[in-house]
Amino acid sequence: MAVIDRVKRLISKGRKGAATLEFVMILPLVILMCVVVWQLIVAGMALWEAQSALKNGVRLAASSGSAKEAEREGRSSFQGSDYYSLDSYKVEIKDKQAIAKAKVKIKVLFMSSSPITYTSSAKTPLYDDARSQLAGSMTLAGPLVTSGGRFGPPVKNMNVTSSFGMRFHPVKKVYKLHTGTDFAGGVGTPIYAAGDGVVTRAGPSRGYGNLIIINHGNGLETWYAHMFSHQIGVRVGDRVKRGDHIAGIGNAGYSTGAHLHFEVRYNGKPVNPMPYLNGG
Numbered sequence: 001m002a003v004i005d006r007v008k009r010l011i012s013k014g015r016k017g018a019a020t021l022e023f024v025m026i027l028p029l030v031i032l033m034c035v036v037v038w039q040l041i042v043a044g045m046a047l048w049e050a051q052s053a054l055k056n057g058v059r060l061a062a063s064s065g066s067a068k069e070a071e072r073e074g075r076s077s078f079q080g081s082d083y084y085s086l087d088s089y090k091v092e093i094k095d096k097q098a099i100a101k102a103k104v105k106i107k108v109l110f111m112s113s114s115p116i117t118y119t120s121s122a123k124t125p126l127y128d129d130a131r132s133q134l135a136g137s138m139t140l141a142g143p144l145v146t147s148g149g150r151f152g153p154p155v156k157n158m159n160v161t162s163s164f165g166m167r168f169h170p171v172k173k174v175y176k177l178h179t180g181t182d183f184a185g186g187v188g189t190p191i192y193a194a195g196d197g198v199v200t201r202a203g204p205s206r207g208y209g210n211l212i213i214i215n216h217g218n219g220l221e222t223w224y225a226h227m228f229s230h231q232i233g234v235r236v237g238d239r240v241k242r243g244d245h246i247a248g249i250g251n252a253g254y255s256t257g258a259h260l261h262f263e264v265r266y267n268g269k270p271v272n273p274m275p276y277l278n279g280g
């Protein structure tokens with residue numbers, strides 16, 4: 001950038017007086033630029049979160065037929081920050097369509113003016129198939145009988161869409177460890193317990209949407225994430241058997257499409273689940 005080059009040149013030449021003068025003029029400009037960039041980042045994050053909350057709301061309303069529950073889930077999927085917040089959020093079902101509306105307030109950082117508001121909405125037709133699938137998913141199907149690895153498959157068709165390991169996070173835009181394996185599947189696709197154990201967690205968890213943890217003993221746990229709360233078929237303290245139908249695939253939390261995020265944790269640390277599923 002020209003401004004920075006100029007500053008550097010002035011410093012390297014040791015023209016102290018001139019450099020000081022230039023700094024006095026340039027510094028406020030640089031600060032203003034930083035604030036503007038920060039403002040754009042904040043606005044971008046706010047809009048992204050609003051879109052994601054709208055998507056969560058309409059998808060859940062379309063699949064469950066319950067606007068009230070969808071509104072609660074959608075609203076709770078919006079995390080907000082010091083710089084922006086959800087002003088209003090509504091989900092309704094009208095003419096066989098799920099409609100979500102959100103209004104976000106974004107702080108203006110460089111002036112003491114009133115916040116910017118951003119209003120957006122999303123719409124999707126109700127999926128009757130998905131709804132009957134969800135209704136059916138809670139009358140738990142027979143256990144899935146499997147053989148092979150230490151753990152049985154958490155879904156019938158293990159269609160991996162993202163593997164365990166370092167990856168560019170699609171939501172947070174940074175490189176970080178993907179702590180599990182993602183399996184594709186439509187909303188409501190049955191999720192099975194990977195092994196015998198005790199449920200130690202079954203409920204909301206930041207980022208995961210909702211999370212089920214099964215403790216299998218010997219330092220091993222399996223984690224199941226992104227289902228909507230009404231899709232959870234187990235409670236903390238439940239004893240489950242390998243292959244038991246415990247939940248349905250959802251799209252809650254940091255999720256860019258319906259899928260199961262499945263983790264194996266050994267002594268608290270996430271490890272690659274695939275060797276546990278494939279054999280040995």
Ligand SMILES: [Zn+2]
Pocket residue numbers: 162178180181182260261262
């Ligand atoms: Zn994942």
